[in-house]
Amino acid sequence: MSSVNTNSGVNLFYGVTRYSLFSPGSNSWKTSSGGVFENSEKYMSYLFSDQRLDIRAEIFIGKALPVLDQMANRHPYKHFVLYSELLPERHRAMLLAAAEKYPFLVPVEWNETVQGTGVEEVKPLIVEDLVKQLGSQGGRHPVIWFRLDDDDVLPADYLDQLEKYRALNHDGFAISFGLGVTAYKGEHELVNLREYYHPKSAQGMAFVTVFDADSSSLSVVRPGPHTRVDKVMPTILDSRERMFFQIRHSDQDSALNHSSYQRATATLAGMEKLPSVRASDLDPAKWPTLMQEIVRGEPSPHRSSMDGEEPVLFSPTTEMTFDLDASIRGGLVEFEFEFESSARLLGGFGIITFHLEGVDGIDPEVLGLRNSTKYGFSRQAWSKNARGVIRHSFILPEGASASSVTLTGKGRRPADVFIRLREPRVVAIHATAPEPDLQSPESV
Template identity: 30%
Template sequence: MLFIGHTKFSVYTPTSGAWRATNGSKFRSEEEYRAYLFSGLRLDPRIDILINFSLPQLALAAKNHQIVHLLSYSELLPRKYEQLLIDASDKYEFIQLNKQRLGTGWKTAEQIAPDLLLTSEHPQQPFGIYRLDDDDILPADYFDQISPYVKEEFVGMQVSLGTGVSAIYKDGQFYNARKTYHPMLSIGYTSIHKMNGNGEISKFPVSAHNLADRKYPVILDSRRLGYLWTRHTQQDTALGLLETDESSLNEALKRHMDRHPAVHDLDELFSSFPILENKITAAGSPKSTREEMITKSTELDHLGLRLKPKRVGGRVKVTVTMTCSIDSVPRNALLKFIFVNKDGRRIDPKTLDQYFENQPISRSGNARVGWFRYLSTRPGKNKTVIDVTLPPNVCIGVVSVTKWVRNETRISINSISVESISE
């Protein structure tokens, strides 16, 4: 079974209207666009992701499958990056380089398909064409997931793997990992084709990937992770943001991504993306750590939920998401803290008054409550984030959630995370 992929590594298309970098909304001249396109600031993260993550993952996925991956680049690409692409093509036999000459287009998967099929045992077999940007990554079982749909009855359809992971990339690390659901996302989007007896490849009507189902049928399979959508400040999408400095851009990306739940099933993540082990975290910065305290939604009963996180100190962010029934009322649950020293011994709550005076937690006069924060419990979905800085040699020993006003209402805890923040 044949799969043909295509990645365009900074091809030179100054008149294209498809991207913010080329549609005139960002750069005033072709010279400005060219300087941006081939700058080290833009190319360095892309070549690192492509060479060290995307292609090794593609090699894992290619086992037991016939794949050809077309890698197009401009003749204007600085020599050091071109050499890295050449080295990659020497390492991975499935790569076919395509150097784009000035004033010409690039090869397409449809153009190289006939020769590949005519030299195969079954020239008229259905085959798949997929797309992959230079800074995105496919799972190790990508072709296994797509293969069941590369059949005669699905020719003329596209396949979308709707569930995946999105994470911010910086200096060899991925962080702020979120589990996402994006049907018809361009990453790994596969069209099912066939060549007829005249050597012609079946074609699809032109359509934006997110509107494809208006033009032809799209098969949606979201049972397993289907992509890793990398986010970074040098992407075309980042050009549309109002923020300009890197720190502000990163914060804007995180605000956009935090609509999605944090990745908590690391076994699932590393099974799909083994190359990312020790290279990715759900924490909000590369140096921070984040612990997901529960792995599935838990309904809160009269006993509450008591959890012991790993001991972390300094600046700590605790995030709680929950779903409350229609009869719930505000402040219907408490998040309670027990603080301990480095040896694990419980600290008298009263001794911490001066440290938490201007922080978003309070100490109750009820000794059974201690330090706490009311949780948002309006009907429907709620999210509460508590960001505190602990005194020296103090750690969170226990976090617990209990109902407070109306025990008869239903509250489901969807997630609780404890993140140690390192700036």
């Protein structure tokens, strides 16, 4: 009868990370007619830029690895990190030093084209490890491998949750934890915290395979693009708990056809519709390396609770202006308030106007704003719920500033909307100056 080995001393979980891997010929090297990189030199210049690598070192080495270390203390586990011999010496030294600190981390120098996630490249190493541990025992043993990008973080109980699905009858299955958390990275904090429901997300997607100790073989199915994994293999979707943290920033690789400023503004615009989350909504034990920056990134307390004031009664005649610290020229502008009404709202019930300076010639759409003669640079406060949180943010280009924010009532909407306000603010972020082609045609 086939046996399932649960020996706590046997590695039955394997992680795979491509750490800024230079791999010409792979899908990451966008050299088509509509791509970014005309040649490998330009691709390498982008891939190994100081700003891009520093962010990934901070996240992967500083935030992700300590949590993986907690997992490794409870579950036998190895994590393979594919890196290039061309990785700048400072960052290669950091990675190798991390491997000295964390024995579960296995750096693998790889200088050839990588097929997708990198699991096929490290498969021989996994087999070698399993043969060493299980070769004499015989039988079939369920093993789980998972992918982790170098700018994402998993919760401390990730392997605890995966263990539930490590079974022989799940051989060839993918596991997708579809619910997570996301935030935008400032220089010293994580801001714009949101819940992120993303079924078949790449973050922490895992795969069950079986190691046959009698034949020393491991069956690994190439999963293909994560968004279509369920067309390749049966997929277990579990979205009961928040099981990944996607840190968004201006140097992500998912939209290389755009400048860093375009990527940042598009990222923030995409987050607007995600449910807002408070630091108090998260379990600190799940996110031990992130909670300090999450708490630091929270807006100041609500005015009503801070000053002992009653909530504001909002109506179409309401107009409130809040001054900003304009000393930060360039950064993320954030404005947030809670609302509660006796009835569901009907849609747009207010206008948020950002009073900007130094943005002459910049297309308002680049900022993710409208520019009307009545309200100026603005966005709509919109909801069809009776209560919730409205949070708006956008990135100021370098040299621009925001002096104040005005909240104005709009149209025929319920007048019994009570609002609890937080102080608007400008948060310093990594430089994301818009390029000349982002400006309006009249200014070029």
